[in-house]
Amino acid sequence: LQRYAARAKSRSYSLFIFFDAVQMRDNAELRLQDLRAEFQLMASSFIQNNPGLTKLFFCDLEFKESQASFALMGINSLPHIRLVGPGNANLKDSPAMDMSRGGTAESMAAFVEGQTGLRVGEIERPSPVSKKQLLFVGGVVLVAAPYVVKRLLTQQTPLHDPKLWLAFSIFVYFFSVSGAMYNIIRKMPLFMADRNDPSKLVFFFQGSGMQLGAEGFAVGFLYTVVGLVLAFVTHFLVYVRSQNMQRLLMLL
The missing domain is CATH 3.40.30.10 (Glutaredoxin)
Known part of the structure; x- marks a missing residue:
């Protein structure tokens, strides 16, 4: 320059x-x-x-x-x-x-x-999906449509499985308490390189106003474990007839 x-x-x-x-x-x-x-x-x-x-x-x-x-x-x-x-x-x-x-x-x-004073012209952004990909997806939908409709009418789809909804509810709970939406909106990385030593990785940011993805997932995992334990106590342990077994499970 x-x-x-x-x-x-x-x-x-x-x-x-x-x-x-x-x-x-x-x-x-x-x-x-x-x-x-x-x-x-x-x-x-x-x-x-x-x-x-x-x-x-x-x-x-x-x-x-x-x-x-x-x-x-x-x-x-x-x-x-x-x-x-x-x-x-x-x-x-x-x-x-x-x-x-x-x-x-x-x-x-x-x-x-x-x-x-120069004219830049139209900004041409590349399409996220190519024409070949659209044709491939359309072909898959047409081929799979009869099979999917038959499964829906006979209620033999994964959507009718209670276990799927149980797993989905746990995922939503983890997603909400881990700050995943914050990470997506702010595009936060899971970890970052240490400024003083680039060979080291930082998973927990020391300070306020910022949270790395790994930190949020760690907190979300702990919250999810506590939530599952409470669900176990309130929905399963109360049906155990033996008081000794109840005490043992509570201690565990």
Whole structure:
């Protein structure tokens, strides 16, 4: 970037820069991996919609590989996206994208269009399901439909098995007490690397306001065990006639 800044007067194109750090990608609150994917989607859409246009280039700078560039632009926190326009010799004065407005490819495109006047074009997101997969699923449904209907009419499906609903209720209880919904919404990892020693793994986060997935599952498992013990006492132990056996089971 130093050589890039030195040619500010003769420069006729802009740089759209995404700042990344491999060691920070495990931090779910930063969402670096998601933002990087959105940045790549926006870049590929721009290139596809504007073939041959050389007014905008995209850069992905990683901290360990480009520490000098981070220092040159005064980047001390992530996530960070910066647009360096033509003629901008002082890179620190280049406009930064407001990440609080969302980190989608559409918001990045709006930022670029507002700063450069260039038209990014339509953001083409890849379909999660391909046509071959849809055809395969449709064929399986058509083949299995008669068998499934027959089973439903004769009540010979797993849905009519009380054991299935018992297992499902235990799963729902575990899901609710383990904080699994929190982990899904916040995209929390099961564990993370220790910042002081990357070779070690951290399963329990020391602090408030954050919970790793492994910690939630451990707490949920303990709650589920207690719930099953209470269910055993209230639904099975009361029918044992021998008081000695009841006392023995309670002690166990």
